[in-house]
Every structure is written in C-alpha cells, then in structure tokens.
Amino acid sequence: MRIREAKRSDFTDIWPIFQEIASAGETYAYPQNTSKEEAEKMWMDLPRKTFVAEKDGELVGTYYIKTNHSGPGSHVCNCGYMVASKARGQGAATAMCEHSQKTAIELGYKAMQFNFVAASNEGAIRLWNRLGFDTVGRLPKAFNHPRLGYVDALVMYKWLET
Numbered sequence: 001m002r003i004r005e006a007k008r009s010d011f012t013d014i015w016p017i018f019q020e021i022a023s024a025g026e027t028y029a030y031p032q033n034t035s036k037e038e039a040e041k042m043w044m045d046l047p048r049k050t051f052v053a054e055k056d057g058e059l060v061g062t063y064y065i066k067t068n069h070s071g072p073g074s075h076v077c078n079c080g081y082m083v084a085s086k087a088r089g090q091g092a093a094t095a096m097c098e099h100s101q102k103t104a105i106e107l108g109y110k111a112m113q114f115n116f117v118a119a120s121n122e123g124a125i126r127l128w129n130r131l132g133f134d135t136v137g138r139l140p141k142a143f144n145h146p147r148l149g150y151v152d153a154l155v156m157y158k159w160l161e162t
Helices: 008-024 036-045 092-106 122-130
Strands: 002-005 049-055 058-067 076-083 111-118 134-145 149-159
Touching: 002 092, 008 036, 008 049, 008 058, 008 076, 049 092, 058 092, 076 092, 092 111, 092 122, 111 122, 111 134, 122 134, 122 149
Parallel strands: 076 111
Antiparallel strands: 002 049, 049 058, 058 076, 111 149, 134 149
C-alpha cells in the first residue's frame, strides 16, 4: 500500500469513491446528492491536506486531515477516510489511519477526534478502537441512516502525544 499526498488531478479517481459512499448515506453526514463540485471543495480544498492510498498502481482509498477547531482547540485534528468498495477488507483503512496519525504529529497536532461516527458503522468502530481511539461521547439518534432510521453518532478521540 502506497499512501501519498493527493494532487488536484487525483480527484478524478477520488470522485467515484466519494460518490459511492456519500450516495449510500450510511456512514457520512454528506447530502446523498452531493455534486462533484461540492465534493471536490469538501475533500480537496477545505482540509489542510488530502491523501490517497494506492495498491498496485490503483487508487483504492483517500483521507483528509484538518484542524478540528480553531483557537484553543487547534491542537486537535479531524480526519475522514473513504475506501473503494472493491478494496474493503484489504487493510487500506488501517494503513490510512496509521498514516494519518503520523502525519498529524508531523503537522503539530496532539490529538485526533472523529466527530460523527455512525454507531451502525460497526467495522469502522472496531478498527478505530483497535487503533487506540476511545468513544468519548454518544449523540442519541443524531444520524439518520437510510435503512435503519435514526441511530446514535459517536465522538471518538485519541491523544497522540506520548
């Protein structure tokens, strides 16, 4: 697995992954009909950095890292990860999360927070727990899942500085 900083031209390959995940409406609180232009702004322009994961020369995943809050909270970052459905279960999310933690430390962050993890996203929660994240908050019925209805959203956190 090769993880590198994304180039603007990578969005052509990121878009199908983003569109698949956002349109499903099961894990991200993005509108299911997010346009390509809106997605590019959210994924490429607003974050501090965006990365792609490649396996055998093919883009299989992507993540962004950004400051979670300004001012006194600026030492905490936030990340979002997306893996192509055909590449799930092959270690891309693990590799990207581990890479993002190293990147966060290099960028001067001391902690990482996931603000809105759908409680129904059990695979991601297991992975984040395995990688040292704690659930520090539960927002009752905050995520409107398209099949399950209202499910809780979790706030997950990890202190990175040793």
